[in-house]
Amino acid sequence: MPHESALRTHALVRHNTMLILREPGPIASRMIQPLVFVTLLRPLYEAAQGRIAGTEQAVFGTLVTFSLLALSIVGGSILTERVQHTWERLRTTTAHPLEILAGKGLPVLGVMLGQQALVIGFGAAVLGLPLDHLQLLGPALLCWTLALLGIGAALGTLARSQSELSAAYDIGGMLLSSLGGALVPLTALPHWVRAVAPVSPGYWAVQSLHAALAGDAGRCLITDAVLLGFALAAGLAAALGLRRGSGRSARM
Amino acid sequence: MLSAHALVKRFGGTTALDGFDLDVARAEITGLIGHNGAGKTTFVEVVAGLTRPDSGQVTIGGTDALRTPRQARRLLGVAPQEPALYVSATVRDNLCLFAGLAGLSRRDQRARATALAAELLLDEVLDRPIGLLSGGQRRRVQAATALIGEPPLLLLDEPTAGADPQTREALLDAVRARATAGAAVLYTTHYLPELADLGATLAVARAGRVIARGTQRELTRGLPGELRLRFEHPPVLPERMRDTAVLADGEVRIPSADAPADLAALLAAGCLPTAVDIRRPDLDDLYRSLAIGDTPDQEPVHAA
Numbered sequence: 001m002p003h004e005s006a007l008r009t010h011a012l013v014r015h016n017t018m019l020i021l022r023e024p025g026p027i028a029s030r031m032i033q034p035l036v037f038v039t040l041l042r043p044l045y046e047a048a049q050g051r052i053a054g055t056e057q058a059v060f061g062t063l064v065t066f067s068l069l070a071l072s073i074v075g076g077s078i079l080t081e082r083v084q085h086t087w088e089r090l091r092t093t094t095a096h097p098l099e100i101l102a103g104k105g106l107p108v109l110g111v112m113l114g115q116q117a118l119v120i121g122f123g124a125a126v127l128g129l130p131l132d133h134l135q136l137l138g139p140a141l142l143c144w145t146l147a148l149l150g151i152g153a154a155l156g157t158l159a160r161s162q163s164e165l166s167a168a169y170d171i172g173g174m175l176l177s178s179l180g181g182a183l184v185p186l187t188a189l190p191h192w193v194r195a196v197a198p199v200s201p202g203y204w205a206v207q208s209l210h211a212a213l214a215g216d217a218g219r220c221l222i223t224d225a226v227l228l229g230f231a232l233a234a235g236l237a238a239a240l241g242l243r244r245g246s247g248r249s250a251r252m
Numbered sequence: 253m254l255s256a257h258a259l260v261k262r263f264g265g266t267t268a269l270d271g272f273d274l275d276v277a278r279a280e281i282t283g284l285i286g287h288n289g290a291g292k293t294t295f296v297e298v299v300a301g302l303t304r305p306d307s308g309q310v311t312i313g314g315t316d317a318l319r320t321p322r323q324a325r326r327l328l329g330v331a332p333q334e335p336a337l338y339v340s341a342t343v344r345d346n347l348c349l350f351a352g353l354a355g356l357s358r359r360d361q362r363a364r365a366t367a368l369a370a371e372l373l374l375d376e377v378l379d380r381p382i383g384l385l386s387g388g389q390r391r392r393v394q395a396a397t398a399l400i401g402e403p404p405l406l407l408l409d410e411p412t413a414g415a416d417p418q419t420r421e422a423l424l425d426a427v428r429a430r431a432t433a434g435a436a437v438l439y440t441t442h443y444l445p446e447l448a449d450l451g452a453t454l455a456v457a458r459a460g461r462v463i464a465r466g467t468q469r470e471l472t473r474g475l476p477g478e479l480r481l482r483f484e485h486p487p488v489l490p491e492r493m494r495d496t497a498v499l500a501d502g503e504v505r506i507p508s509a510d511a512p513a514d515l516a517a518l519l520a521a522g523c524l525p526t527a528v529d530i531r532r533p534d535l536d537d538l539y540r541s542l543a544i545g546d547t548p549d550q551e552p553v554h555a556a
Binding site: 004007008010011012014015018019022023084085086088089090091092093094095096 | 300301302322325326328330332334335336337338339340341345348349350352353354355357361397
């Protein structure tokens with residue numbers, strides 16, 4: 001049975017990877033945009049916060065903002081499965097729902113981790129971002145990516161159309177990154193924004209990345225746990241939505 | 253192979269299945285017919301594990317499909333009514349995915365995809381994205397995803413809807429071949445001649461129940477056929493035929509449950525036709541009489 005499960009999961013991962021690679025435009029865009037963005041905005045952040053803090057803010061702010069926008073890759077792929085009825089079709093096979101989710105999620109997880117590694121690597125190699133605590137940075141990026149996967153999947157199950165999904169990502173993503181202090185440091189924002197910032201997963205991502213860079217393992221543990229909480233809650237919402245199905249009978 | 257008993261499924265105030273019973277044996281093709289809303293697709297969704305019934309039992313190959321649905325789905329190939337294919341992927345990619353999910357190795361996936369594509373006249377488009385295929389080609393790919401694991405039970409929900417004659421013929425040949433090899437096939441359609449071509453037994457659904465079950469011959473026995481007659485001059489028909497006879501396309505058409513006797517009565521009355529055609533009752537007559545409800549008070553027929 002585990003062998004069969006591995007075969008099915010492998011088939012799904014291969015298939016979904018192929019689907020992503022067949023339409024590489026959105027991925028390439030999500031990879032290149034943050035590099036341009038961080039290069040152009042770093043001088044502004046440096047002028048406001050100094051060289052080290054400014055670079056840190058520019059890299060992490062860009063990473064969080066653009067990884068929020070990359071939610072569209074997750075949600076879009078799930079919405080497409082729903083619209084094309086392939087999700088229902090997969091449910092009629094022997095594949096376990098976890099295998100289907102893994103097949104869908106693993107390639108996207110790879111893409112998102114790749115995007116973040118690219119931004120961090122660019123920050124380190126070109127902008128001089130110090131990377132002294134990779135053992136903390138790795139888990140922080142993984143927890144943030146899992147939270148994004150969960151949120152993206154939940155939105156993908158709730159959205160009724162591609163335009164609804166786009167609106168949710170563009171407006172919601174930007175709002176969450178701003179609210180979380182990714183684009184502008186929280187210290188420079190009004191008091192009420194600082195008070196509500198912790199409701200944004202972006203806030204915890206920024207806090208986690210700063211803690212990882214500073215080598216604060218205790219703070220990392222807390223922020224990573226909160227991000228995993230977001231991942232779990234959103235993942236459960238997605239699973240419930242998908243379990244309900246979208247077949248003809250389910251719509252009656 | 254498939255056994256469903258006393259299935260009930262309600263959606264709010266709508267009862268989609270209301271005591272639905274159906275058995276399909278190995279090597280049997282069963283045509284499930286009925287008007288829209290009769291419960292056909294809900295039944296297919298229940299068997300496929302997409303919808304859970306409020307009550308009732310479903311077993312597939314002796315496995316309880318409601319308690320252990322994944323185990324039951326090992327025996328199942330489904331072609332849903334609505335197209336469910338990855339449009340940016342090629343035909344081969346789609347077939348290989350479902351072959352992989354059926355447990356085939358990578359090499360077997362490709363071999364089976366190639367063979368099935370040839371059988372369903374898809375070999376020339378095997379490496380073409382689904383989005384570039386015609387409706388008929390997509391229908392065949394959809395059916396192929398159900399066939400590729402060679403399951404012992406096939407659920408084909410209107411697999412030829414909108415298909416051209418060539419497509420339909422290729423699909424029917426493939427279905428017949430699976431049944432000959434021992435697979436049980438549940439086939440829903442509105443194209444009734446297909447079921448005659450397939451030699452299918454019939455299950456007629458109405459209002460969430462199977463109201464008639466048997467072979468075509470059994471179920472059409474007793475239904476009126478039709479006498480179609482041409483005359484040189486307008487005839488004076490026997491009185492008992494005047495109310496039911498109609499004139500269409502230059503023919504006098506008379507519903508008849510006993511064509512030889514009625515023809516004899518016409519001749520005895522001096523009606524001498526220049527041409528006679530006796531049309532036997534077919535599936536359309538059955539469909540009309542049972543499913544649409546020309547005879548709404550008719551008792552269920554269980555001929556098989």
